Amino acid sequence: MERTRRSVLASVAAGTAAVAGCAAPQNSGQQTGDSPYTRVYNEVLPSVVVVHVAENNRKVAQGSGFAIDPRTIVTNHHVVDPGSEVNVRLADGQWAEATVVGSDQHSDLAVLEIESAVTVPKTLSFVDEPAPVGEEVVAIGAPFGLSESLAQGIISARGRSVRGLSRFSIPAAIQTDTQVNSGSSGGPLVNLAGDVAGVVFASQGGNVAFAVSAALATRVIPELRETGSYDHSYLGVTLLTVEPQIADANGLSEPRGVLVVETVDRGPSDGILVPSITDSDASGGGTGNGGDAPNGSDDDEEPQIRRRAIPTGGDVIVAIDGTPINNTDELTRTLALQTRPGQTIPITVIRDGEEIVVEVTLGELPEE
Numbered sequence: 475m476e477r478t479r480r481s482v483l484a485s486v487a488a489g490t491a492a493v494a495g496c497a498a499p500q501n502s503g504q505q506t507g508d509s510p511y512t513r514v515y516n517e518v519l520p521s522v523v524v525v526h527v528a529e530n531n532r533k534v535a536q537g538s539g540f541a542i543d544p545r546t547i548v549t550n551h552h553v554v555d556p557g558s559e560v561n562v563r564l565a566d567g568q569w570a571e572a573t574v575v576g577s578d579q580h581s582d583l584a585v586l587e588i589e590s591a592v593t594v595p596k597t598l599s600f601v602d603e604p605a606p607v608g609e610e611v612v613a614i615g616a617p618f619g620l621s622e623s624l625a626q627g628i629i630s631a632r633g634r635s636v637r638g639l640s641r642f643s644i645p646a647a648i649q650t651d652t653q654v655n656s657g658s659s660g661g662p663l664v665n666l667a668g669d670v671a672g673v674v675f676a677s678q679g680g681n682v683a684f685a686v687s688a689a690l691a692t693r694v695i696p697e698l699r700e701t702g703s704y705d706h707s708y709l710g711v712t713l714l715t716v717e718p719q720i721a722d723a724n725g726l727s728e729p730r731g732v733l734v735v736e737t738v739d740r741g742p743s744d745g746i747l748v749p750s751i752t753d754s755d756a757s758g759g760g761t762g763n764g765g766d767a768p769n770g771s772d773d774d775e776e777p778q779i780r781r782r783a784i785p786t787g788g789d790v791i792v793a794i795d796g797t798p799i800n801n802t803d804e805l806t807r808t809l810a811l812q813t814r815p816g817q818t819i820p821i822t823v824i825r826d827g828e829e830i831v832v833e834v835t836l837g838e839l840p841e842e
Contacts, residue, residue: 510666514612515624517668519565520596524616525549525572525586525660529557538615538661539586540670541594547586548695549660550675551577552639554584565622568592576698579639580706580839581690582675584660585698598662598670600688605629605648605671613652613674613683615661627652627681629671635803636676636684642839645806646687648672654683689811706839707813710741711749715801716790723784725827731792732802734823735785742837748825750785792829793822809836 505512518540525547527535537553539562547562554560560572570592577584588594605611606629613625627650635643650663654677663672663685672685697704713732714720721729736751737743791799797812799805813819815838820831 511612511624511626514664514666514668515614517596518598518612518614518662518664519622521594521598522614522622522661523547523562523564523594524621525553526561526563527554527557528559528561531559536616536619536657537659538657538674540660540662541597542599542695543597544593544595545588546699547572547588547594548673548691549584549586550673551579551582551584552675553660554586555579555639560586562586562588563621564592564594566595576695576700576702576704578694578698578704579841580642580644581686581694581704582638582644583673583686583691583694583698585695598664598668600692601665601669601671604632604687604689605665607631609665609671611650611652611663611665611671613650613654613658613661613663615658615674617653617655617658619657623658625653625658630682632687633803633807634684635806640841643806644675644684644686644690645803645810646690647675648685648687650683650685651681652683653681693811705815707809707815707817708742708837708839709805709809709834710738710743710837711747712736712751713791713802713805714785720784724786724788724790726790726824730800731790731824732799732805733785733790734788743834746832746834747791747821747823748787748789750788789823789825791821791823795819795821815839 505516521541523539525537525539534556535553537549539547539549541547554574561569562572563569571589572586573589575585575587609629611629617623630651631649634647634649635645636647638644654674658674661674662670663674664670670688672687673691674685677683694704712735714735716729716731716733718729720733734747734749737747737749793799794808797808813836815836818833818835820833822831
């Protein structure tokens, strides 16, 4: 996964051509055939670019990207982050210099602006509605430097929280079985109508890969274009999904919601939500905005989960602003897609066996 996110292999195609003592052939791009994949490939390919990133005239990264207008390219933050010199290569072989106008590590999105007179001949649009599980999709990009490559698959799941470049997760991600490799990052994951369901950003190998959802991308990208950055909501808690063992240990009638394990000192929830772990407890720090957390001591006489004592006594969040919360993925997705920093939101919690509502004013997700 780190190979996909943080580094890009040297181009296999370019290397092979060098060994053979000849130049790599230019792909004409347009293909013939009756396959729906051929049709969508022909429609989408002119919008897709290869992104080359350098520092001090030395190539340090390569990925993919796509145009949302003739001079504006969407790619991943982790593709452009390693260097300051960015060039894009269009499907017709033209090169253009580009500037990073906005970048956000928490969504792993970046927006580039083409500086030269070169423009991308076609552009892509994001889907209006979330792509359903089972829908066929294709990824077009440059895996291992092999530009103009097509991979086909389906939407395997939606609403995933996937570990990003910091300790916080990328929320509302799309899971797909489409083959994704180094160099695919930043490319479009499109449905067979040619609309972007997500922006490819990571692979866990095999048939598990991830894309930033259109729902999150359409919130983040306009602000990256306008201001260069995007502020994400921050609750300032460490959480655990309430599984049966956690429900039993906390005297809950059923396993639902998420348990507040810790609150960040002086964070948005400090003094409002009740944590299981307090300053007097022995175990360590939290992750800040959802996700599994350290679970306390290893006392064998305590209820156990994953070989650690189960935290008890904290609030269990069961709804945010009326939206039911059943697990940490749902909480991070709700914060990402339905709230903004500075907003005061009602949070329904189970505290001491009773369901109550408290209000938290959200902060801004920290950089690290």
